[in-house]
Amino acid sequence: MKNKIFATFAVIFACSVAVKAQEPKPADTEVWTPVPIEITPGKTSFDAPSDALILFNGKNLDQWVSVKDPNAAANWTVSGNILTVNKSAGNIQTKKSFGNYQLHLEWKIPENIKEEGQAKGNSGLFLASIGPGDDGYELQILDSYKNKTYVNGQAASIYKQSAPLVNANKKPGEWQTYDVVWEAPVFSTDGTLKTPAFVTVLHNGILVQNHTELKGPTQYIGQPSYKKAHGPSPIKLQAHGDPSAPISFRNIWIREIK
DSSP, rough: OHHHHHHHHHHHHHHHHHHHHSSSGGGGGGGOOSSSOOOOOOOSSSSOOOOOEEEESOOTTTEESSOTOOOOOOOOOEEEEEEEGGGGGGEEESOOOOOEEEEEEEOOOOOOOOOOOGGSSEEEHHHHHHHOOOOOOOOEEEEOOOOOOGGGGTTBBBTTBOOSSSOOOOOTTOOOOEEEEEEEOOOOTTTEEEEEOOEEEEOOOEEEEEEEEEEEEEEEOOOOOOOOOOOOOOOEEEEOSSSOOOOEEEEEEEEEEO
């Protein structure tokens, strides 16, 4: 009888130990590898981190070419660490093509600008410039400080697609920032769309596009759609044909997202 009782207790004890061994532990959900690569942040939130590619360093346009002639240098004005649009030279784009990325760019509308609506300091940041006949995907640049226009064409809109969540514009003459996370569209081997493009934008540190899905490249007239497949693409800055004084840029850098 004693042996049976002892055996029963032994079984109960063994089961108890087994149950405890199967109980969740903090270490069960701890992941130790791979270890993220260490980078050095900029001194301020606007400064480039150590793994960024500097697209405009205030000194030259070595990272840019003319859109009219990709074999020609970008002929915009560089002076005092500032890049100013040369409208007669046309648009410029990066020499390098990019897929997914984080981009920082600072821009300024001339202080004494007089025009109104879409003619008031118009430019554009094309998040992927995909070639002749298709400008790409435009994040609008415009003076939208007390300047009425259609909301999907004001500053920080995805032009003709998505109005910004809020109007975060500063007055003309003040520097403004765009911080962009771009997720490029993905196409299947037969050229059909697999996943659309998405973009998140902070304008002057304020969220204005929250993982916004793009319907396709920018269309001035008609509805956007993904008409043709493309891979990594240059980033383009627009020399808009409005009559206003040209806008300026500074401190442009990018981090590719693998």
